[in-house]
Amino acid sequence: EAGVTQSPTHLIKTRGQQATLRCSPISGHTSVYWYQQALGLGLQFLLWYDEGEERNRGNFPPRFSGRQFPNYSSELNVNALELEDSALYLCASSPTLGSYGYTFGSGTRLTVV
Amino acid sequence: LAKTTQPISMDSYEGQEVNITCSHNNIATNDYITWYQQFPSQGPRFIIQGYKTKVTNEVASLFIPADRKSSTLSLPRVSLSDTAVYYCLVGVPYNQGGKLIFGQGTELSVKP
Numbered sequence: 277e278a279g280v281t282q283s284p285t286h287l288i289k290t291r292g293q294q295a296t297l298r299c300s301p302i303s304g305h306t307s308v309y310w311y312q313q314a315l316g317l318g319l320q321f322l323l324w325y326d327e328g329e330e331r332n333r334g335n336f337p338p339r340f341s342g343r344q345f346p347n348y349s350s351e352l353n354v355n356a357l358e359l360e361d362s363a364l365y366l367c368a369s370s371p372t373l374g375s376y377g378y379t380f381g382s383g384t385r386l387t388v389v
Numbered sequence: 390l391a392k393t394t395q396p397i398s399m400d401s402y403e404g405q406e407v408n409i410t411c412s413h414n415n416i417a418t419n420d421y422i423t424w425y426q427q428f429p430s431q432g433p434r435f436i437i438q439g440y441k442t443k444v445t446n447e448v449a450s451l452f453i454p455a456d457r458k459s460s461t462l463s464l465p466r467v468s469l470s471d472t473a474v475y476y477c478l479v480g481v482p483y484n485q486g487g488k489l490i491f492g493q494g495t496e497l498s499v500k501p
Contacts, residue, residue: 280432307487309488309489318491318492318493318494319433319476319489321489321490324486324487324488326487331486331487332486332487332488334488364430366432366433367432368432368489370482377435377438378435378482378489380431380432380433381432382430382432383430383431383432
């Protein structure tokens with residue numbers, strides 16, 4: 277069974293640009309979660325999608341947005357990139373709404389220069 | 390929300406048993422205790438979950454005393470590949486808006 281896949285693995289952008297990160301959940305999982313892991317700041321919750329709807333978002337500005345497609349894959353968009361957006365962005369999925377066992381992908385390393 | 394406290398770092402040698410204790414004094418009645426492992430530049434990996442007493446799987450054991458105010462993750466006979474950050478999480482994601490709330494974790498270093 278394929279795990280959670282994220283693309284690209286690395287992304288380099290210039291300050292002010294937009295970044296798009298993609299995530300494919302495990303087959304059968306309907307919930308997708310996004311986390312940011314910046315150096316020294318730990319894992320911070322960004323967004324939760326389920327059945328195509330945004331269910332919750334963390335304490336991030338509106339320039340962090342996303343969506344979930346009918347096949348349950350998801351996209352995270354970061355507009356007007358700032359240097360401090362440089363981080364590892366992790367996607368996770370779970371089989372049911374807010375269940376305990378989350379499976380994470382390997383992440384997208386975003387570097388803003 | 391239950392706050393967790395873990396040692397920031399631990400050192401061990403190959404072949405030893407490692408016990409990482411997590412304190413969660415204000416754990417709620419419905420809360421589960423879950424441990425994740427994270428290697429550098431990878432996403433966290435679910436290790437084990439429990440509610441009370443003892444849970445064991447092929448990777449680790451989890452010991453939870455009767456008052457549930459702490460828990461101990463036990464890794465038998467560690468190897469170099471067990472070097473990672475270990476996170477203790479307490480709660481029910483559905484009651485937390487779907488969030489897993491990660492603390493600072495314990496950085497385990499296994500030496501040869």
